[in-house]
Structures are given as structure tokens and as C-alpha cells.
Amino acid sequence: MSPLQVCLLFSSALFCIGLVGALSRSNAILVLLGIELMLNAANLNFIAFWRYSPAPAVGTGVLFVIFSIAVAAAEAAVGLALVIAIYRHQKNIRLQEANRLKG
Amino acid sequence: MNAALAFIAVLTLASAAVAMALRNLIHSALLLIASWFGLAAFYLWAGAEFVAFAQVLVYVGAISMVVLFAVLLTRRSRQDLAVEPASLGRALSALLVGATVAVVLARAIFATPLAVAPTATPTISVRQLGAQLMGPHAAALLVVGVILTVALLGAVVLAATDRADSKENAP
Amino acid sequence: MSAIAATEPFLERAPQLLRDAATGFLPEPWRWLVNSLIAIGVILAVFGTLFAFLTLAERKILGRVQNRPGPNRTPLPFIKIKFFGLAQPFADGVKSLTKEDIVPRDADQVLHFLAPVVLLAFSIITFAVIPFGRHLVPVELDAGVLYFFAAGAATELAVFMAGWASHNKYSLLAAMRALAQLISYELPLLLAWVPVVLVAGSLSTTEIVTAQAGWKFGFLPHWYVFTPWGFAGFVIFIVAALAESNRSPFDLPEAESELIAGHLTEYSGFKYALFFMAEYFGMIALSGMAITLFLGGWRAPLPFLEWIPSYAWFGAKLIVLLLGFIWIRATFPRLRMDQLTRFAWKFLVPLALINLGNAAFWSLTSHWTGALQLIRWAVSLVLIVGPFVLMGRKLSAGVAPRVYRYAPS
Numbered sequence: 001m002s003p004l005q006v007c008l009l010f011s012s013a014l015f016c017i018g019l020v021g022a023l024s025r026s027n028a029i030l031v032l033l034g035i036e037l038m039l040n041a042a043n044l045n046f047i048a049f050w051r052y053s054p055a056p057a058v059g060t061g062v063l064f065v066i067f068s069i070a071v072a073a074a075e076a077a078v079g080l081a082l083v084i085a086i087y088r089h090q091k092n093i094r095l096q097e098a099n100r101l102k103g
Numbered sequence: 104m105n106a107a108l109a110f111i112a113v114l115t116l117a118s119a120a121v122a123m124a125l126r127n128l129i130h131s132a133l134l135l136i137a138s139w140f141g142l143a144a145f146y147l148w149a150g151a152e153f154v155a156f157a158q159v160l161v162y163v164g165a166i167s168m169v170v171l172f173a174v175l176l177t178r179r180s181r182q183d184l185a186v187e188p189a190s191l192g193r194a195l196s197a198l199l200v201g202a203t204v205a206v207v208l209a210r211a212i213f214a215t216p217l218a219v220a221p222t223a224t225p226t227i228s229v230r231q232l233g234a235q236l237m238g239p240h241a242a243a244l245l246v247v248g249v250i251l252t253v254a255l256l257g258a259v260v261l262a263a264t265d266r267a268d269s270k271e272n273a274p
Numbered sequence: 275m276s277a278i279a280a281t282e283p284f285l286e287r288a289p290q291l292l293r294d295a296a297t298g299f300l301p302e303p304w305r306w307l308v309n310s311l312i313a314i315g316v317i318l319a320v321f322g323t324l325f326a327f328l329t330l331a332e333r334k335i336l337g338r339v340q341n342r343p344g345p346n347r348t349p350l351p352f353i354k355i356k357f358f359g360l361a362q363p364f365a366d367g368v369k370s371l372t373k374e375d376i377v378p379r380d381a382d383q384v385l386h387f388l389a390p391v392v393l394l395a396f397s398i399i400t401f402a403v404i405p406f407g408r409h410l411v412p413v414e415l416d417a418g419v420l421y422f423f424a425a426g427a428a429t430e431l432a433v434f435m436a437g438w439a440s441h442n443k444y445s446l447l448a449a450m451r452a453l454a455q456l457i458s459y460e461l462p463l464l465l466a467w468v469p470v471v472l473v474a475g476s477l478s479t480t481e482i483v484t485a486q487a488g489w490k491f492g493f494l495p496h497w498y499v500f501t502p503w504g505f506a507g508f509v510i511f512i513v514a515a516l517a518e519s520n521r522s523p524f525d526l527p528e529a530e531s532e533l534i535a536g537h538l539t540e541y542s543g544f545k546y547a548l549f550f551m552a553e554y555f556g557m558i559a560l561s562g563m564a565i566t567l568f569l570g571g572w573r574a575p576l577p578f579l580e581w582i583p584s585y586a587w588f589g590a591k592l593i594v595l596l597l598g599f600i601w602i603r604a605t606f607p608r609l610r611m612d613q614l615t616r617f618a619w620k621f622l623v624p625l626a627l628i629n630l631g632n633a634a635f636w637s638l639t640s641h642w643t644g645a646l647q648l649i650r651w652a653v654s655l656v657l658i659v660g661p662f663v664l665m666g667r668k669l670s671a672g673v674a675p676r677v678y679r680y681a682p683s
Binding site for chain 1: 193194208243250
């Protein structure tokens with residue numbers, strides 16, 4: 001097993017942990033955190049491929065991760081604002097109860 | 104070198120898995136922060152110094168704060184923090200989906216001929232990164248700036264109370 | 275560490291010579307390891323001692339400001355001479371070590387234990403990138419400044435952990451306050467040093483110090499604090515640093531009079547001492563960073579003073595800044611929570627952003643000479659003083675000096 005394969009397996013495992021978390025939990029914040037984990041796993045792949053690329057001086061993988069981190073920050077801010085808005089309407093943040101279009 | 108990688112991977116995966124399984128929200132969030140640290144360590148191992156520090160600064164410094172703040176704002180008593188586990192059927196189906204995806208990904212990884220020889224850890228200086236960002240990727244940088252501004256405004260609009268004055272005027 | 279030319283004065287080379295004399299006989303990989311360990315040990319010893327006497331200095335100075343003597347009863351051991359209470363830090367240390375360590379029954383045991391450890395660990399690792407002298411940089415990093423602030427961002431997390439784990443409503447309030455304060459002041463703190471990186475063209479601490487070499491007209495050092503944008507950045511940095519290290523007037527998370535010491539309420543004995551130590555270490559590290567970024571690092575202020583070794587200058591600047599922190603604590607009353615956040619979001623952040631534009635103008639006009647140089651200074655001054663006055667007026671609208679109607683003025 002080459003080191004790149006180890007990195008890719010690492011990232012797949014992280015992705016699946018995030019996926020299972022996002023699917024199985026009912027708390028909105030935990031679902032959001034699961035999605036963050038999946039995003040992180042994708043970042044990990046970019047860095048792994050950059051690390052073993054023939055021309056690392058170009059740095060495309062690193063640049064992509066920088067953009068990805070910026071987008072993740074935006075996603076977290078909006079997502080948590082949504083969670084707080086949901087909480088204000090229904091006094092809890094269980095997702096299965098957030099099924100009304102009119103608050 | 105590979106021992107370090109294995110160590111980082113095991114720690115990161117363990118803390119992420121335990122975080123997703125725990126009942127206590129605060130413990131979950133703190134363990135996730137630990138796994139974000141693990142990812143930063145991986146980036147350091149891979150030679151992407153700038154990304155590692157940016158990861159710690161953004162995830163541990165900013166996102167974790169917002170998450171913890173949201174956890175504290177959306178609870179009424181201390182017992183609220185212990186989230187009841189999802190129904191057994193849901194947990195099992197989620198595990199099934201996760202396992203399927205894992206198997207598919209692993210098979211894909213082993214089936215792909217990744218012609219990679221072990222190389223020395225590459226380095227990329229902040230100066231090179233900056234030149235890349237300002238040169239070929241300037242448009243993307245502008246778009247990210249717009250996204251962040253829109254997200255900031257959107258978050259403020261979403262989280263702000265609907266009638267700001269009604270609470271103050273209430274007796 | 276870089277190779278050192280033998281032409282430099284002896285005092286400048288003394289730390290390296292000492293170290294090489296101690297570890298020179300070791301083979302290469304071991305030598306590196308031992309050298310690193312020595313660096314860690316020296317940092318811990320020097321700043322541990324500084325911390326001990328800083329607590330004493332703080333208590334003495336606060337006492338002087340409040341017209342009381344401060345600690346003066348602790349005699350030196352064995353000789354029983356009361357010498358300005360100089361043995362007070364050691365008495366405090368012995369006291370905190372021998373006290374009972376109380377953990378509340380309902381506390382989150384693991385987090386309650388981890389909080390002070392995490393806090394101290396992250397406060398200490400920030401020292402790694404600060405250039406203490408011409409050749410005294412523990413770790414040279416290409417993105418050193420970023421490392422410093424990434425490590426510093428994790429400390430407020432520990433304050434949250436402490437507040438939440440204590441299972442105490444005052445501590446929980448302190449935790450919420452700590453989070454809000456960190457989110458608010460992280461931004462001005464980061465924006466304050468971005469202009470420096472812009473002008474110096476590097477994120478490495480050594481190169482930022484190198485960029486501040488030289489003198490203008492033979493006496494004005496090229497420190498960034500002596501430029502309009504640099505001065506504004508320095509002030510914003512210090513204000514945000516006060517907030518980040520939970521110092522008065524931004525010590526809301528541990529406000530003694532309203533939150534009975536906030537996140538520290540349920541801590542006793544040595545864990546309490548660890549919190550205290552981490553607070554001072556954080557303060558020292560942020561001062562060191564301010565010196566590196568704005569005050570020319572280890573450089574001498576005047577050309578004819580260059581014979582004094584660089585680390586002495588760094589130490590002198592550090593002590594001046596720390597005394598300034600103590601002075602601020604003695605002078606200003608604590609802010610209210612809404613004042614704190616409003617000050618950050620409506621004043622410091624816009625001002626820091628304008629300052630960034632100002633620095634961009636400064637670096638674009640770096641080739642101007644003669645009369646144009648005057649225009650450059652004037653425009654830069656207007657660019658920062660104008661917004662400061664306008665926004666300051668808006669911030670303090672409706673606030674006037676208190677009129678004492680019954681007391682003689």
C-alpha cells in the first residue's frame with residue numbers, strides 16, 4: 001500500500017464518519033458538523049494529491065483547500081444562523097420537527 | 104514518516120467517530136475540534152504549512168466558537184444538551200449507507216492505478232501561494248470575497264430577531 | 275538557526291557560544307534535539323521568572339496607584355529580611371501547591387482537568403516564533419505570524435471549557451462572554467497586523483524584523499509604529515490584545531465583582547495558579563508579537579546604542595509594554611458587555627479595514643521622495659485620523675463628562 005493510498009483511505013473513512021453522523025443524528029448542529037467533516041475529508045484529498053503530485057510547485061491543491069476553507073466558514077456561519085432561526089420558531093432544533101413551511 | 108501519518112490518521116478518525124456517536128453535544132463539538140487539529144497536523148505532515156495554520160485559525164478559532172455559541176443559545180436547561188439518540192432503524196440505515204460508501208470508495212482506491220513514487224515532502228512558500236492567488240486565481244479570490252460578504256449579511260439577517268423593537272417596548 | 279559571523283560583538287554571540295560549548299561534542303541528530311530542549315527550557319525558565327515577578331510588580335503598582343503599599347511583608351527565606359516583598363511570588367507558589375484541589379461533584383471531571391492544561395499549553399507554544407534577539411528565534415517558520423495567531427486562537431476555547439465544565443451558572447455566563455469576546459476581537463486583532471505583512475511582504479517574523487532595519491534622518495528608526503498606519507495598527511493591536519488576553523478593561527469573563535471570578539470560580543489550588551500563569555504568558559507573548567510587528571523587534575532605537583545586545587533591547591521593550599498593561603488595568607473601569615461588542619464591531623473593525631487601505635497607499639507610494647514624501651505623510655495621516663474622529667464622534671454620541679452636582683470639583 002503506497003502512502004497516497006493510505007491518505008485516500010484516511011479521507012474516505014473521515015468522509016463516511018461524517019456521512020453516518022449527518023444521516024443518523026437528529027440534532028441540527030450535529031448534522032451540520034457531520035457535513036463539515038465531509039468537507040474536511042475532501043480537503044484532505046486535495047492536499048494528499050498535491051503532496052504526491054509530480055509538480056507540487058504549482059500548488060493547485062493547496063489553493064483549492066484555501067478556497068474550500070473560506071467557503072466552509074461561510075457555510076458554518078449561515079448554517080448556524082439557520083439553526084438559531086429554527087430554534088426561535090419551534091423552541092428546539094430537532095430536524096424531524098422542522099417540517100412546516102409557515103412558522 | 105508513515106508512522107506519523109498512521110498516528111495522525113488514527114487519532115483524527117477516532118475523535119471524529121466518537122464525536123459523532125456521543126450524546127453530549129458539547130463533548131461532541133470539543134472532540135470534533137480535536138479532529139480538526141488532527142487534520143491540521145496532517146497538512147503539516149504533507150508540507151502545506153500555510154493551510155495547516157489557516158485550518159487551525161478558521162476551524163478552531165472561528166467555526167468552533169460559532170458552533171459552541173449556537174449550542175449554548177439553543178438549549179433551555181443543562182439536560183437539553185444530552186441529545187437522545189436517533190431511532191435504531193435510522194442509525195442502522197445510516198450505518199449501512201456509510202459502510203456501502205466506504206466499501207465503494209475503498210474498492211475504487213485500490214482499483215485505480217495510482218502511479219506514485221515516494222517523493223520528498225514538497226514545500227510551497229507563502230510568497231508563491233500569494234502570487235498564485237493574485238495572478239491566475241484572482242477572479243476566484245474575488246468570488247470568495249463576495250461569498251463571505253453575502254454569508255455574513257445573510258447570517259446577520261437570519262439570526263436577527265424579527266421585531267427588534269417589540270421586546271424592548273414590552274413591559 | 276543561522277550561522278553567526280565571528281565579527282559580531284561578543285555579547286551578541288554569547289547565548290550561542292554558551293549553547294555550543296554545552297552541546298558541541300554531541301553527534302548531529304542528538305545535538306539538534308538537545309539544542310531544542312535547551313531552547314524550551316530557557317524559554318520556560320526566563321518567562322516563568324518574568325511571570326513570577328510580574329505578578330509582584332502588578333500588585334505593587336496597583337497598590338501604589340490605589341495609595342496602599344502592596345505586598346511588603348514576605349521576608350527572604352532564612353535571612354528574615356523584608357525586601358520589598360520580593361519573596362512574595364515564591365510564597366504564592368508554595369501556597370497554591372499546598373492548597374487542596376477541589377473539583378465540584380457535578381463538574382465535568384475530564385474537561386475540568388483539561389481546561390487549565392490546554393490553556394497553558396497553547397499559551398506557551400506561541401513563544402516558538404517570536405524573535406527574542408538577532409539570532410534567538412526558537413523556530414523559523416515561513417508563516418510564523420499565522421502560526422502565532424492560530425495557536426493563540428485556541429486559548430479562549432480553554433476558557434470556555436473551564437466555564438462550562440464547572441457546572442456553575444456564573445462560570446457558564448463567563449464562558450458565553452468569553453466566546454462572544456473572542457469572536458468580536460479576533461477580527462480587529464488579525465486586521466491590525468495584516469498591514470504589516472502587506473508592507474513587509476512576508477509572514478515570517480524574522481523577515482518582518484529585518485524589514486524594519488535602518489534609520490530615517492539618522493535618528494528615526496524605520497519601525498512601523500512611526501508611520502501613520504503603523505501607529506493606528508499598533509493601537510488597535512494593543513486594544514485587541516488586551517481583550518484577547520482577558521485583561522482589564524476587557525476582563526468580563528472573570529469579572530470579580532459581577533461574576534465572582536467567572537470561569538475561575540470552581541478552581542482552586544494549583545489549577546488556579548495554572549490559569550493565572552497562562553494569562554500572564556498570553557500577555558507576554560502578545561506583547562512580544564506587538565514588539566516584533568510594530569516596534570522593530572530586537573532593534574535598537576538609536577544608531578549609537580547598537581552595541582547593547584539585541585536581546586536586551588527586546589527585554590526592555592517587553593517590560594515597558596507589560597508595565598503599560600498594568601497601568602491600563604489600574605486606570606480604566608471595566609466595560610459592559612454591549613459596549614465591548616459595539617466597540618469591536620462598529621469602531622475597531624471598520625478602522626482596521628480603513629487602515630489596511632491606508633497601508634496599501636503607503637506601500638504603493640514607497641518611491642516618492644522630496645516634497646512628495648510630505649504629501650505621502652499628510653495623505654496617510656488624514657486617511658486614518660479622519661475616520662477615527664468621525665467614527666469616534668458617532669460612538670460617543672450622547673455621552674458627556676459626568677457633572678458632579680454636589681461634590682466640589
